[in-house]
Amino acid sequence: MAQELTGTLKKIKDTGTITLGHRDSSIPFSYLDDSQKPIGYAMDICYKIVDAVKKELKLDKLEVKLNPVTSSTRIPLLANGTIDLECGSTTNNAERQKQVAYTNTHFLTASRYVTKKSSKINSIDDLKGKAVVSTSGTTNIKQLTEASAERKLGINIIPAKDHAEAFLMVETDRAVAFVMDDILLASLVAGSKAPGDYVISSDAFSKPEPYGIMLRKDDPAFKKVVDAATAALYMGGEGQKIYDKWFMSKIPPKGLNLNVPIDAKLKNEFAKPSDSADPDSYK
DSSP: OOOOOOHHHHHHHHHSEEEEEEOSEETTTEEEOTTSOEESHHHHHHHHHHHHHHHHTTOSOOEEEEEEOOTTTHHHHHHTTSOSEEESOOBOOTTGGGTEEEOSOOEEEOEEEEEEGGGOOOSGGGGTTOEEEEETTSHHHHHHHHHHHHTTOOOEEEEESSHHHHHHHHHTTSOSEEEEEHHHHHHHHHTSSOGGGEEEOSOOSSSOEEEOOEEESSOHHHHHHHHHHHHHHHHTTHHHHHHHHHHSSOBTTTTBOOOOOOOHHHHHHHHSOOOOOOGGGOO
């Protein structure tokens, strides 16, 4: 007799559907194309997981439902069963691991800021007393708040509802800087009206931070399937191909090329996949 299905696998088998949470402006991880269809690097990985779940449950067909999430709603919607996987640009950290689980890391980022070159901001300390925006519900706004307090910078911190709104505030000079994961800043700059006007800081608010696909906590059977699917993807070389498709080629809808080659740390991670939240484990 096969083992009794539990948790998410049982839910998927019983309903014949799996629900993916997606973002609308986290380029190139999870965003909407011209026809409002969610696409991106994290979406491609999630579809590989869907294939593995379908195979595991021996289903002829598995309906994929797509549900939008934001920085603030992604964890509650996963916890309450609305979505089964969160396919975005979500940092895996120890605090979040108390609420959710993650599969193997698919990207490493650091928290930096973007400014206009004309504002001549050269370090985090230069943000003293200035208006700085970050997206509410993110690790970045927390890091900004902590850095401002620790360094006694008295930064005027403005929360934005999403990354697009935050970047617009820098574009229109309502904020001098936007603190966010460096890769998301790179995509916003590449897609802006005047990419040459902006600079992303070398100063970082964090060590390398892992991104992972989120799933529900305490669901070992589902996690085993998801981990096996992502490990096979990264170790088998297909992960690098998907990476190159989104980071080294022209991507829809505007044909932008982010031109961010895979780095040594992520290559190491693909060779030995892990779901570690410890930044020091990514050497």
